[in-house]
Amino acid sequence: MSRVVVFGLGGAIAMTSSPSGGVVPALSAEDLVAAFPGWLRRASRSRSRSRTFGACPGASLSFEDVYALAEAVRQRFTDGADGVVITQGTDTIEETAFLLGLLHACSEPVVVTGAMRNPTLAGADDPANLLAAVQTAAGATARDLGALVVFADEIHAAARVRKTTPPAARATPGPLRGEEDHRAR
Ligand code: ASP
Numbered sequence: 001m002s003r004v005v006v007f008g009l010g011g012a013i014a015m016t017s018s019p020s021g022g023v024v025p026a027l028s029a030e031d032l033v034a035a036f037p038g039w040l041r042r043a044s045r046s047r048s049r050s051r052t053f054g055a056c057p058g059a060s061l062s063f064e065d066v067y068a069l070a071e072a073v074r075q076r077f078t079d080g081a082d083g084v085v086i087t088q089g090t091d092t093i094e095e096t097a098f099l100l101g102l103l104h105a106c107s108e109p110v111v112v113t114g115a116m117r118n119p120t121l122a123g124a125d126d127p128a129n130l131l132a133a134v135q136t137a138a139g140a141t142a143r144d145l146g147a148l149v150v151f152a153d154e155i156h157a158a159a160r161v162r163k164t165t166p167p168a169a170r171a172t173p174g175p176l177r178g179e180e181d182h183r184a185r
Pocket of ligand 1: 013088092
């Protein structure tokens with residue numbers, strides 16, 4: 001079994017209802033991993049340890065936070081981790097992943113993920129994104145690829161990924177197979 005360490009930084013993936021209304025990024029990395037007992041371990045063939053590094057919106061993360069995170073990640077690899085997953089707010093997911101990629105000098109993968117719909121919403125994407133990220137971090141195929149962003153069942157190089165508005169990013173460019181193209185010609 002691979003050993004994967006999940007670091008939690010906050011963001012929508014860590015949001016839960018606040019007594020004063022709305023949602024706040026209050027779930028720890030331990031909460032995220034513990035929400036799927038057994039399932040995460042079996043589906044990814046890995047043992048996950050978790051460490052909460054912060055609980056803030058992505059836009060509140062500083063360079064110092066990411067430098068400190070990179071050092072903590074390096075330490076986990078020195079201690080024998082096979083992969084690391086970072087969960088954080090998507091507003092700065094590309095910035096964190098890019099900087100982590102520059103600072104990452106090991107073969108083991110660092111995988112950053114998050115969620116567009118927080119766990120209180122119907123269709124929340126945190127379980128699928130967390131599982132895909134842990135599977136990627138635990139697998140041998142992601143070695144020597146540096147930092148990655150795993151989201152919506154896609155694996156992106158940290159240096160190339162960009163957050164876009166989902167409907168635009170996922171717009172169907174032409175007619176579906178078997179359908180007429182009714183657009184103006
Ligand atoms: N505003 C949130 C954040 O970046 C949204 C998200 O996580 O997608 O922390």
